[in-house]
Structures are given as C-alpha cells and as structure tokens.
Amino acid sequence: MSAPMANARTGSSGIKWFGGAIAAVLLAFSIFVATRSPASNAIEASPIVEHVAPAISGPTVAGGRFALRSYRGKFVLVNFFASWCASCAIEEPQLVRFSKSGIGKVLAVDFQDENGPARVFLSRYGASWPAVADPNGQIAIKWGVSAPPESFLISPSGVVLTKIVGPVTAKELRILVQVAKANGY
Amino acid sequence: MVTSTSEGVSQVDTKKKRFLAGGALMAIWGAIAVVILGSFIFLVLSSTTASSDAQRVVRLEGEFKCPSCIDLSVAESSAASSISIKTFIKNEVAQGVSDAQIKDQLVASYGNSILFTPPKSGAYLVIWALPIGLVLLLAFFSLRSMLSQKDAALARGVGNLEDAVGEDENLSALGVSGDLNLSSIPLGDAISSNKTRAISDTRPDRPAISRSFSRSLRRATSSTKRRYLALFGAIFCIAGVGLGVYSFEQSRSQAANLSLESRELSQAIGYTYSGQDVSALRLLSLVLRQDPYQPQALAYQGWLLFQAGVKTKAPTLVQKGEQLVLEAIAIQPHYADAHGFLSMIDLYIYHETTQAKKQFNEFLADSPSSTIRTDLSAAYKAALSAIPGQSAKPTTVP
Numbered sequence: 179m180s181a182p183m184a185n186a187r188t189g190s191s192g193i194k195w196f197g198g199a200i201a202a203v204l205l206a207f208s209i210f211v212a213t214r215s216p217a218s219n220a221i222e223a224s225p226i227v228e229h230v231a232p233a234i235s236g237p238t239v240a241g242g243r244f245a246l247r248s249y250r251g252k253f254v255l256v257n258f259f260a261s262w263c264a265s266c267a268i269e270e271p272q273l274v275r276f277s278k279s280g281i282g283k284v285l286a287v288d289f290q291d292e293n294g295p296a297r298v299f300l301s302r303y304g305a306s307w308p309a310v311a312d313p314n315g316q317i318a319i320k321w322g323v324s325a326p327p328e329s330f331l332i333s334p335s336g337v338v339l340t341k342i343v344g345p346v347t348a349k350e351l352r353i354l355v356q357v358a359k360a361n362g363y
Numbered sequence: 364m365v366t367s368t369s370e371g372v373s374q375v376d377t378k379k380k381r382f383l384a385g386g387a388l389m390a391i392w393g394a395i396a397v398v399i400l401g402s403f404i405f406l407v408l409s410s411t412t413a414s415s416d417a418q419r420v421v422r423l424e425g426e427f428k429c430p431s432c433i434d435l436s437v438a439e440s441s442a443a444s445s446i447s448i449k450t451f452i453k454n455e456v457a458q459g460v461s462d463a464q465i466k467d468q469l470v471a472s473y474g475n476s477i478l479f480t481p482p483k484s485g486a487y488l489v490i491w492a493l494p495i496g497l498v499l500l501l502a503f504f505s506l507r508s509m510l511s512q513k514d515a516a517l518a519r520g521v522g523n524l525e526d527a528v529g530e531d532e533n534l535s536a537l538g539v540s541g542d543l544n545l546s547s548i549p550l551g552d553a554i555s556s557n558k559t560r561a562i563s564d565t566r567p568d569r570p571a572i573s574r575s576f577s578r579s580l581r582r583a584t585s586s587t588k589r590r591y592l593a594l595f596g597a598i599f600c601i602a603g604v605g606l607g608v609y610s611f612e613q614s615r616s617q618a619a620n621l622s623l624e625s626r627e628l629s630q631a632i633g634y635t636y637s638g639q640d641v642s643a644l645r646l647l648s649l650v651l652r653q654d655p656y657q658p659q660a661l662a663y664q665g666w667l668l669f670q671a672g673v674k675t676k677a678p679t680l681v682q683k684g685e686q687l688v689l690e691a692i693a694i695q696p697h698y699a700d701a702h703g704f705l706s707m708i709d710l711y712i713y714h715e716t717t718q719a720k721k722q723f724n725e726f727l728a729d730s731p732s733s734t735i736r737t738d739l740s741a742a743y744k745a746a747l748s749a750i751p752g753q754s755a756k757p758t759t760v761p
Binding site: 193196199200203223224225226227228232260289290314315316318319320321322323324325331339340342350353354356357358359360361363 | 444
C-alpha cells in the first residue's frame with residue numbers, strides 16, 4: 179500500500195471517528211432534551227423554604243406601618259395579592275375564614291398596586307389584617323414571587339414552611355398548620 | 364514523445380496551482396479561526412470590562428428570565444414581576460452593587476431558574492465546554508486531513524515529474540531536442556542528483572516557517588498521538604451513549620410508574636422522606652386537585668395526615684389519614700406503599716397484629732422500593748415491640 183493511500187485512509191478514519199462522536203453526543207443530547215418536562219411546567223422548590231423568612235416592614239395601604247416580626251410566636255400566612263388580580267378575589271374569602279379560625283395570622287403584601295383600590299378590595303371581603311404596600315414589587319423580589327396570589331406559611335419561629343402558588347383554601351391551611359405542629363414547629 | 368513531455372510539465376503546473384490553492388484554503392481556515400477566536404475574546408472582554416450604569420442595566424435585564432413568562436427575558440417582558448426586577452436592577456446598579464451580587468440576590472429568591480444562561484459551574488460546565496471541545500476537535504481533524512491530502516498530492520506530483528524527466532533524458536540521448544526547459548521548473552538540477560531534495564524544492568511558494576510548522580504538526584500527530592485521538596473519540600462516544608442510556612432508563616422508569624410521572628408527586632414523596640411534611644402535603648394537594656383518584660398521592664397524604672393526627676392527638680386527622688390510605692388501596696390494590704402504611708395504622712391505632720401482619724405481607728409481596736422497605740421494616744418492628752405481649756421479631760418481617 180502506498181504512503182499517500184495510507185495517509186488518506188488515516189485521515190478518513192479520523193473524520194469517521196469525529197463524525198461518530200458528534201453523532202453520538204447529538205443523539206444523546208436530543209434524547210435527553212426530548213424526555214425532559216417543558217421548562218414552563220417545571221416546579222422548582224422555592225430557595226427560601228426552610229430558611230428564615232425575609233423581613234417585611236413598611237407602610238400599610240391603610241396608612242400605618244407594620245413589620246412581620248411583630249407576629250413572631252404565631253403561625254403567619256404571608257399573602258401576596260393585588261386588587262387587579264382575579265385569582266386573589268377568589269382566594270380572599272378563604273383567607274378571611276382562615277383568619278377568623280384563629281389558627282394563624284395573615285399578613286398581606288399589596289404587590290404592584292395602588293393603596294386606594296387595595297383598601298376597597300380588602301374591605302369588600304371584610305379582610306381586617308394588615309396589608310403592607312409594595313408598589314414597586316421590591317418586597318416580592320426578596321420572596322421570589324412571580325405573580326399573585328402567592329402565599330408563604332411561616333412558623334412561629336419565623337421559618338418559611340412552604341410556598342403556595344395560586345389560591346389556597348382555609349381547609350388546606352388548617353391541615354398544613356396541624357402538620358407543621360406535628361413536626362415540632 | 365515531445366507531447367508527453369509537455370503533458371508532464373503541465374501536470375507540474377497543475378500541482379503548483381493545487382499547492383497555491385491549498386495555501387489559499389489554509390488562509391481561509393486561518394481567517395475563520397481568527398474570527399472565531401476574536402469573537403470569543405471580544406465577548407469575554409465585553410462581559411468583564413467596566414461599562415456605564417445604563418449599559419449594565421440593559422445587559423443585566425437581558426440575563427434574567429421573566430419569572431411569570433415563558434422564554435422571555437426581563438428586558439423583553441412587561442409583566443409585573445419583570446417590571447419589579449427591572450426596578451431592582453436599576454436601584455442596585457445605582458447603589459454600586461456588583462453584577463455578581465445582583466445575580467446572587469435574585470438566585471437566592473428565585474433559584475437558578477431565574478438565569479437565562481445556565482451557571483458556569485458544576486454539571487452546567489459540560490454545556491459550556493462541549494461546543495468548544497467539538498470546535499477544537501473539528502479544527503484539528505480538518506487541518507490534519509488537509510495536510511495528509513497535500514502529502515498525497517505531492518507524492519503523486521513527484522512521480523509524474525520523475526516520469527517526465529526520464530523521458531527528456533531519453534530524448535537527449537536520441538539526439539532529439541524539444542522545448543522543455545528544465546531550468547524554468549523549480550526543481551532545477553537537483554532532480555537528477557537527489558530525488559528527496561527535489562521533492563522539498565518543489566514547494567517554492569511555501570515559506571520555510573510553513574514547512575517547519577507542517578513538519579511539527581505531522582510529528583505531533585504521529586502514531587502515539589493518533590492513539591490518544593482515538594481514545595478521545597472513544598470517550599466522546601461512550602459519554603454520548605452513556606447519556607443516551609441514562610435518558611432511556613429515566614424515561615423507562617417513568618413509563619413503568621405511570622402514576623409517578625408527575626414531577627409534583629415525585630417531589631412530594633422526596634419531601635416526605637426528607638421530613639419536609641408541610642411542603643410534601645402542599646404538593647400532594649396540588650396533585651390531588653388535578654387527579655383526585657391518584658393512588659400514590661392519596662396514600663402519602665393519608666400517611667402524613669395520620670402521623671400528624673397521632674402526634675397532635677387529633678382523631679379526625681387519624682381517621683382522615685386512614686380513609687385516604689384505604690382509598691388508595693381500593694384504586695390500586697397492589698400498591699405496596701399503601702399496604703405498608705395500612706399495616707402501621709393497624710398496629711399503632713388498633714393493635715391488630717393479625718391485620719397488620721396481613722397488610723405487611725401484602726406490602727412485601729408487592730415488591731416495595733428498598734427505601735420504604737427498610738424504613739417500614741424498622742418502624743414495624745418498633746411498633747410491634749411497643750405492643751404488650753407481642754414479639755419484637757415476628758417471623759414475617761425481614
């Protein structure tokens with residue numbers, strides 16, 4: 179066999195190796211991607227769960243001031259809502275029921291809203307809990323909120339127990355608090 | 364014969380043109396490499412060099428995903444959450460906070476999913492390194508293949524040239540003169556004295572540095588190096604196939620456990636075993652909201668409620684828990700975990716050792732996962748030993 183032919187064969191074998199490697203990697207990657215859940219459906223655990231709750235302190239929509247730490251020692255539901263949010267309107271009566279049951283406290287955070295409409299919204303459902311104004315959504319960022327309604331159950335020691343995306347019911351909250359108590363919170 | 368000599372010379376000209384064309388090809392490849400390398404360096408430098416606050420804000424807005432959108436950056440979105448993040452970035456930049464700190468704060472609140480590009484650490488590094496590795500390999504193979512082709516062409520050219528010179532000498536011996544002027548051919552007198560030297564002299568258009576580079580590259584790709592190359596190729600193939608097998612295994616196990624398809628359910632079960640009951644319960648509620656007859660979700664929710672009821676001495680929760688586990692068994696009679704939970708309920712609440720043993724045997728017969736098998740076996744033994752008059756080591760328990 180002549181040297182040029184041998185060289186040509188070596189070159190061609192190298193290209194085949196390379197082509198095969200690329201094909202294998204691409205095939206594996208395609209399979210891997212094809213078997214994943216769509217990113218839009220993925221649920222990622224909130225990084226703040228099981229950690230001390232970020233501070234909430236500031237003016238309320240009613241004109242006073244309020245801080246989350248004043249609820250220390252009680253189960254607290256931190257509820258991010260807005261008067262323009264339709265799902266929040268569905269959820270509100272359930273929060274009123276939970277609040278009246280005395281199982282825990284509710285602290286609302288008015289997300290990217292104006293105080294006037296927020297006051298009207300809360301009074302419509304008889305919500306008497308404090309609602310801290312968050313017109314620029316800067317409190318919401320600390321809590322990793324994407325869109326209201328989103329709620330966080332906080333233990334009496336100030337630890338975030340769970341993040342609830344979407345409307346929650348009073349019954350669910352009651353069970354969650356009971357389970358949390360059973361787990362020593 | 365004169366015609367044949369002319370053909371030989373024209374072939375040499377053709378080879379010369381090919382060499383020149385090869386040089387041009389090399390120049391094109393070089394230009395491409397320079398452009399790629401230049402772009403890469405520009406990107407790296409542009410991302411690290413200081414820029415104005417406004418430029419930083421615009422760049423950072425493009426680096427984060429809108430949390431409430433699909434495949435949109437904060438910059439591209441006008442959703443409420445994106446507006447909040449835009450304000451946040453603007454405020455932080457104005458306060459002189461670094462890009463890394465801004466990124467860390469948002470990741471701390473939203474997780475890595477807020478980043479538009481995966482982080483350049485851990486397993487994510489593969490995503491970044493793979494394309495660069497592939498481009499380098501492609502460049503290497505292309506260069507090597509090009510040099511091999513050149514060598515082959517050169518060897519063929521010399522063969523033809525030798526034939527042509529041989530024929531010319533024969534013509535001279537016969538007293539036939541022709542138009543062939545060897546001095547016009549770069550080979551010159553060297554051909555007759557040293558063929559090897561003549562081969563190297565047929566490259567007048569390639570400067571000495573190019574020849575030296577070519578020789579170095581050929582040496583570098585000698586048989587030993589080729590073996591390394593083959594090894595790298597094999598590693599690539601194995602890695603690819605391994606990834607493929609892993610994906611197939613994942614999809615197969617998901618298909619085998621149809622009811623475990625849901626990401627929420629898998630996560631909830633994970634939370635149950637890591638002691639995060641509240642998070643688990645919340646996710647199980649989500650699953651049951653979508654499918655109220657999901658047996659795994661019913662069983663695990665029942666088990667969690669039962670445990671909470673026992674701990675807080677709440678009979679309603681205990682009953683609700685038992686009821687949910689029974690529902691799960693009614694829907695899927697051979698669901699091992701549900702039988703395991705029921706055996707514990709029978710033992711703890713009713714002290715029904717016969718019933719518990721029956722349920723536990725069914726649990727074992729349904730081939731439970733090793734995790735729950737170990738956990739429940741230990742709990743079963745502990746529960747049995749707590750009942751007066753019962754053996755701590757029943758024969759049916761492994």
